[in-house]
Amino acid sequence: MFFQQLITGISVGGIYALLATGYSLIYSLLDFSNWSHGEFAMIGAYTAIVFSTVVKAPFALAALAGVAGGALVSFLCERFAYRRIRRNGAPNMFLMIAAMGLSNVFQQASNLIFTGQYRSYPFQLPVSTVKVGSAYIGVLDVVSLLITAVVLMALIYMINKTQFGLNVRAIANNAGAAKVLGIKVDSNIAKVFLLAGSLAGVAGVLYGMKYNVFPTMGNVGLKAFIASVIGGLGSVPGAIVGAMLLGVLETFVSAYISSSLRDFFSFALLIVLLLVKPSGLFGVDVQDKA
Amino acid sequence: MSELLKVTDVTAAYGGIHALQGVSLKVDEGEIVAVLGANGAGKSTLLKCISAIMKVTGGTIEFMGEPISNKPYELVEKGLVQVPEGRQIFAKLTVEENLRVGAGLRKDKENVPKDMERVYGIFPRLKEREKQYGGLLSGGEQQMLAIARGIMAKPKLMMFDEPSLGLAPVVVSQVFEVIKEINAEGMAIMLIEQNAQKALEIAHHAYIMQTGKVVASGTGEELLKDETMVSAYLGE
Numbered sequence A: 001m002f003f004q005q006l007i008t009g010i011s012v013g014g015i016y017a018l019l020a021t022g023y024s025l026i027y028s029l030l031d032f033s034n035w036s037h038g039e040f041a042m043i044g045a046y047t048a049i050v051f052s053t054v055v056k057a058p059f060a061l062a063a064l065a066g067v068a069g070g071a072l073v074s075f076l077c078e079r080f081a082y083r084r085i086r087r088n089g090a091p092n093m094f095l096m097i098a099a100m101g102l103s104n105v106f107q108q109a110s111n112l113i114f115t116g117q118y119r120s121y122p123f124q125l126p127v128s129t130v131k132v133g134s135a136y137i138g139v140l141d142v143v144s145l146l147i148t149a150v151v152l153m154a155l156i157y158m159i160n161k162t163q164f165g166l167n168v169r170a171i172a173n174n175a176g177a178a179k180v181l182g183i184k185v186d187s188n189i190a191k192v193f194l195l196a197g198s199l200a201g202v203a204g205v206l207y208g209m210k211y212n213v214f215p216t217m218g219n220v221g222l223k224a225f226i227a228s229v230i231g232g233l234g235s236v237p238g239a240i241v242g243a244m245l246l247g248v249l250e251t252f253v254s255a256y257i258s259s260s261l262r263d264f265f266s267f268a269l270l271i272v273l274l275l276v277k278p279s280g281l282f283g284v285d286v287q288d289k290a
Numbered sequence B: 001m002s003e004l005l006k007v008t009d010v011t012a013a014y015g016g017i018h019a020l021q022g023v024s025l026k027v028d029e030g031e032i033v034a035v036l037g038a039n040g041a042g043k044s045t046l047l048k049c050i051s052a053i054m055k056v057t058g059g060t061i062e063f064m065g066e067p068i069s070n071k072p073y074e075l076v077e078k079g080l081v082q083v084p085e086g087r088q089i090f091a092k093l094t095v096e097e098n099l100r101v102g103a104g105l106r107k108d109k110e111n112v113p114k115d116m117e118r119v120y121g122i123f124p125r126l127k128e129r130e131k132q133y134g135g136l137l138s139g140g141e142q143q144m145l146a147i148a149r150g151i152m153a154k155p156k157l158m159m160f161d162e163p164s165l166g167l168a169p170v171v172v173s174q175v176f177e178v179i180k181e182i183n184a185e186g187m188a189i190m191l192i193e194q195n196a197q198k199a200l201e202i203a204h205h206a207y208i209m210q211t212g213k214v215v216a217s218g219t220g221e222e223l224l225k226d227e228t229m230v231s232a233y234l235g236e
């Protein structure tokens, strides 16, 4: 039972992590929490629904379309809303307000287009379980976990080992210096929105497989946001650890205490952590001496 | 020798403040050119204009015979690189990563490891601290890192904005030694300084600025001899 819950918790945490890393990446570059980020998961999930039901594409293709859908809308938000606000030199608060507005628009729009009905993918998803020791583990959880692990490892590699990742970290650290040194700041920001949006798309499709697809499913973004704060806003590894902690905590609370207390414990963890370590678990502070 | 940078009659302003009021100067290949002037003279503003961080309101800036692009990265690609005021190293990246950012736009990636070794040869301290965060270095080491990062971009002209600011006298001497050294290897240098004495000692040419204008120019030697001029404009 314990092991079973742990796997479920990590798999839920994985979905949070796919979103939390996006919050962190964007926060690290622009110093604002992109409140519309959860909606990219919802948009990804619906894109996959449309491709699998209307276009009748095979599931793998529909899932990829979902990822692309999340990426595209995220990119467009940056290109046509956030970038303009940044150009005007408006305070970051305006970015956050714009993001809240966009979030609302996306939820209402999907409500109009798809109605509030719960939808699921027209495929036989694996509902079977595998027996590991004395525990039964859902195949879907394992598949979801593997996909998440591969995607997150690719992300970490990209951030730490490629010139793109280096440039992004340089912009996050000192955008002015990065620009002077010839880093294309706007184009890297756009790429990060594409990247974060596609991670959200993966999260949306996986979430839709595990639960259902519905207009307010993007609210899962709030959990991911909490996870990224727990991990230390702006830190990608922090976001992943924070997400895993949160996923496991929630699953155990639901299993052993009560599922109605789940969110209470999530916020309690957040508040306790902020009291003990306000910069989050991975919130390192290396200050310029100069 | 051929002309690398040519600034003609450049004006620039912050709102109503006319920070540059018709500045002309040039840097030839292989030269060290010093731009001196008291605080507020417009030196940094001139540098911002040359590196396309700030728009000019009049005049022209040419690099290698062509008007400069308005995109900073195109300038870096062409070989116009700066070591900015206050160093501006990446505090949360390691020393090695700082250097890699500097080399980011280079087309000849295969030569980057070799240049990295060369830079570590010039700055052995940086090699020792390769894996440390830039923010943990001392002020002098950070200045060295900023210079090394600039070298990694393989510039034709490297522009320094007050590299001696806030450094201990011994370290200042080291910085000027390094500037002479990389110039001897063929890189042209534009050196913005308030430390006139030191800068004039190594400069081939120098310009003195005051309130947005060039008020005197000459070879380093000429200006060094002309103490009245230097003290009049630089208040030393």
Ligand SMILES: Nc1ncnc2c1ncn2[C@@H]1O[C@H](COP(=O)(O)OP(=O)(O)O)[C@@H](O)[C@H]1O
Pocket: B014, B017, B019, B037, B038, B039, B040, B041, B042, B043, B044, B045, B046
């Ligand atoms: N960001 C800015 N906004 C408004 N005025 C500025 C700004 N930066 C510089 N100035 C003004 O422009 C003039 C030239 O400044 P600057 O180029 O920094 O001089 P220097 O580098 O020679 O000390 C000064 O009068 C300064 O007050």
Ligand SMILES: [Mg+2]
Pocket: B043, B044, B045, B085, B162
């Ligand atoms: Mg200055």
